[in-house]
Amino acid sequence: MQIVHLVQTWWQHQTLTEVVAVITGLLCVYLAAKNNIWNWPFAIVSVTLYLYIFYEARLFADMGLQVYFLAVNIYGWYYWSHKPATENKQPVKQISKMQTLIAAPAILIFSFILGSVLKYTTASYPYIDSFCAACSLVAQVLLARKVVQNWLIWVFVDIIYVAVYMLKDLHLTAAMYAVYVVIAAIGYRDWQRDWKNENSELRVKQ
Known part of the structure; x- marks a missing residue:
């Protein structure tokens, strides 16, 4: 009975904004892992809501990241919809050496610069937040490009x-990201399989 009461109390402290953001966020990542173009409209709704949520939580790097996500989600929706005439959907691809050489130092430099700026504000965990934001910037571009x-x-x-x-008491969001870990792992497995299948078909055609 005490557990039920604790759950009810916890639920009462959750906001409708975060609930909707979590639901649409889960849907967009699940659909992306399934290589479904409808992930993008759900992503747009989710990141718009998280702009407000992260502002309230003083996670300013994450808040700014949502603006970037909004732009990349629109681009991703456009890119995925412009598939080759011979394909049902945009084919996936492996990361290139050039993309790797650009991404790694970009993450480190961005993390240091943004973290150094945010430490003079009321931002929570400026360097960790900035590092996560930098990794997310790169990952989102690669997602949009189907890498x-x-x-x-x-x-x-x-x-x-x-x-x-969890440290910021955004428990629903923390739970959502825990699910994201699982979905991302499944997404990698499925996209890797799709890439192998696409290349096998290409070799057969040749």
């Missing part, structure tokens, strides 16, 4: 986010 390895970055950064959001 398989975007899911590996999401697994890594989402684990960190779970801890951050």
Whole structure:
């Protein structure tokens, strides 16, 4: 009975904004892992709501990240919809050496610069928040470009986010990111399989 009371008390402290943001966030990541173009409209709703949520939580790097996500989600929706004439959907691809060489230092530099700025504000965990934001920036671009390895970055950064959001008492959001870890792992497995199948079909055609 006490457990039921604790759950009810906890639920009463959750906001409708966060509930809707979590539901649409889960839907968008699940659909993305399934290589479904309808992930993008759900993503747009979710990131718009999280702009407000992160502002209230003083996670300013994450708040700014949502603005970027909004733009990339619109781009991703456009890119995925413009598939080759011979394909049912945009084919997935492996990360290139150039993308790797650009992404790694970009994450470190962005994390240091933004963290150094945010530490002079009321931001919570400025360097950790900035590092997660930097990883997310890269992962989102790779997702929009249908690069398989975007899911590996999401697994890594989402684990960190779970801890951050628990510390900020954003329990629903922390739970959502825990589910994201699982979905991202499944997404990597499925996209890797799709890539192998697409390349096998290409070799047969040749």
